Amino acid sequence: MFKVNPYRPGAGLMPAYLAGRDEDIREMEQVFDALAMDVPTSSVIFSGLRGVGKTVLINKLQKIAEEKNIFCRHIEVEERNDFISQIATCSQAFLRKVSTKEKFKNLIQKPLDAIKALVISFDPNDNTFSLSMQERELYQSTNLTQSLMEVFTTIGETAYKSHTPICFFIDEIQYMKSKELGPLIAALHRTNQLGYPIMVVGAGLPKIYKMLSDEKSYSERLFLYKEIGSLTEGQSQKAIEIPVQKFGVTYTKEAIKRIISLTKGYPFFIQQFCQIVYKNITAKEIGLTDVEHSIDEFFRTLDVGFFKVRYERCANSDKKFVFAMVKCGELPCTISNIAKNLHKDVSAISTTRAQLIGKGIIYPIRYKELDFTVPEFDEYIRRLDEYHSWCEENPE
Numbered sequence: 343m344f345k346v347n348p349y350r351p352g353a354g355l356m357p358a359y360l361a362g363r364d365e366d367i368r369e370m371e372q373v374f375d376a377l378a379m380d381v382p383t384s385s386v387i388f389s390g391l392r393g394v395g396k397t398v399l400i401n402k403l404q405k406i407a408e409e410k411n412i413f414c415r416h417i418e419v420e421e422r423n424d425f426i427s428q429i430a431t432c433s434q435a436f437l438r439k440v441s442t443k444e445k446f447k448n449l450i451q452k453p454l455d456a457i458k459a460l461v462i463s464f465d466p467n468d469n470t471f472s473l474s475m476q477e478r479e480l481y482q483s484t485n486l487t488q489s490l491m492e493v494f495t496t497i498g499e500t501a502y503k504s505h506t507p508i509c510f511f512i513d514e515i516q517y518m519k520s521k522e523l524g525p526l527i528a529a530l531h532r533t534n535q536l537g538y539p540i541m542v543v544g545a546g547l548p549k550i551y552k553m554l555s556d557e558k559s560y561s562e563r564l565f566l567y568k569e570i571g572s573l574t575e576g577q578s579q580k581a582i583e584i585p586v587q588k589f590g591v592t593y594t595k596e597a598i599k600r601i602i603s604l605t606k607g608y609p610f611f612i613q614q615f616c617q618i619v620y621k622n623i624t625a626k627e628i629g630l631t632d633v634e635h636s637i638d639e640f641f642r643t644l645d646v647g648f649f650k651v652r653y654e655r656c657a658n659s660d661k662k663f664v665f666a667m668v669k670c671g672e673l674p675c676t677i678s679n680i681a682k683n684l685h686k687d688v689s690a691i692s693t694t695r696a697q698l699i700g701k702g703i704i705y706p707i708r709y710k711e712l713d714f715t716v717p718e719f720d721e722y723i724r725r726l727d728e729y730h731s732w733c734e735e736n737p738e
């Protein structure tokens with residue numbers, strides 16, 4: 343018989359119960375209240391490992407902001423990068439919304455011109471605006487910082503005058519190229535100075551802190567940083583139990599304890615594990631044996647999905663680097679130990695290191711240390727035959 347399964351493992355899938363984020367949500371409600379009252383507000387960045395729930399959190403926050411009549415748009419930055427065209431489209435959508443009110447129609451032209459200049463100059467494949475040669479020259483710019491700042495300050499002014507605050511939600515913000523991230527920070531800085539109600543809520547991997555401060559030193563003061571991580575025991579328990587309550591299904595204490603110890607409170611792992619456990623049970627109470635019976639299937643599912651997609655994005659040189667990291671034993675590990683395991687100099691592995699950071703597989707922590715962005719990735723690597731063959735070929 344078909345059984346409705348309330349667990350939702352998957353990128354950006356809103357869980358039946360969003361556990362442990364109440365405080366972040368409460369704080370953000372206050373931020374949105376301030377924005378809605380035209381009080382200049384810092385932008386906020388949520389960072390955390392793969393699968394901790396950044397996307398679902400910012401999606402939830404977007405709903406809350408929309409209820410407060412803030413104009414919201416979601417942008418997902420992709421590796422192949424089309425940030426400029428996305429921000430232009432979102433800004434245009436904002437102007438469309440404002441222009442529906444007759445009394446604000448006069449606030450449109452300036453920002454529209456700024457968007458036109460941005461698109462024509464920095465998004466050459468776009469055909470939104472058809473212009474004559476002469477007009478094209480008039481709008482052409484070579485400076486992205488100036489151009490983006492112009493868009494932000496003019497839509498910011500329109501937002502202020504029309505009492506329509508703006509919040510852009512930018513997911514996977516770590517994929518933004520440096521040449522775009524710097525101008526975005528500068529543009530937000532300027533609108534903040536001018537007191538316009540426009541902000542960004544970003545989500546990205548932990549390396550985003552460093553990316554932002556490398557780009558502009560003042561970004562540390564411009565953004566509010568919030569790290570989100572795995573759930574505490576109490577929060578994990580709720581994430582496990584609450585989704586099945588309405589079906590009259592319960593877990594024993596031992597079952598819950600075991601799930602928490604295996605998943606370490608990572609939201610994605612909890613959803614994945616509980617989905618399997620729930621699929622396999624026939625009774626209304628889930629006990630320790632039910633959990634034990636599902637462990638193999640849980641790891642198999644992670645190995646062929648969650649872990650494998652990340653692993654397959656690695657080129658051969660990346661894989662060796664990853665193996666050398668795992669061989670260090672403890673994580674985070676130092677770059678010099680990785681180099682030693684690869685029988686190379688530190689300088690010789692810097693390209694691969696940068697490549698893996700760029701792909702979002704690893705991230706730098708503290709001074710010269712690295713870790714995986716994917717929780718439990720080292721255990722997955724240890725389960726691979728390829729890793730063991732490599733270890734044999736590369737003895738101490």
Ligand SMILES: Nc1ncnc2c1ncn2[C@@H]1O[C@H](COP(=O)(O)OP(=O)(O)OP(=O)(O)O)[C@@H](O)[C@H]1O
Pocket residue numbers: 350351352353354355356357358359360361362363390391392393394395396397398399581609610611613
């Ligand atoms: N607070 C939470 N409580 C319960 N489940 C959650 C919570 N947050 C996220 N999840 C679940 O975890 C999974 C991953 O969530 P999400 O895609 O938002 O993570 P992410 O941090 O954006 O990951 P990535 O870095 O890969 O984009 C989803 O299946 C979601 O339902």
Ligand SMILES: [Mg+2]
Pocket residue numbers: 353354396397398513
């Ligand atoms: Mg995400």
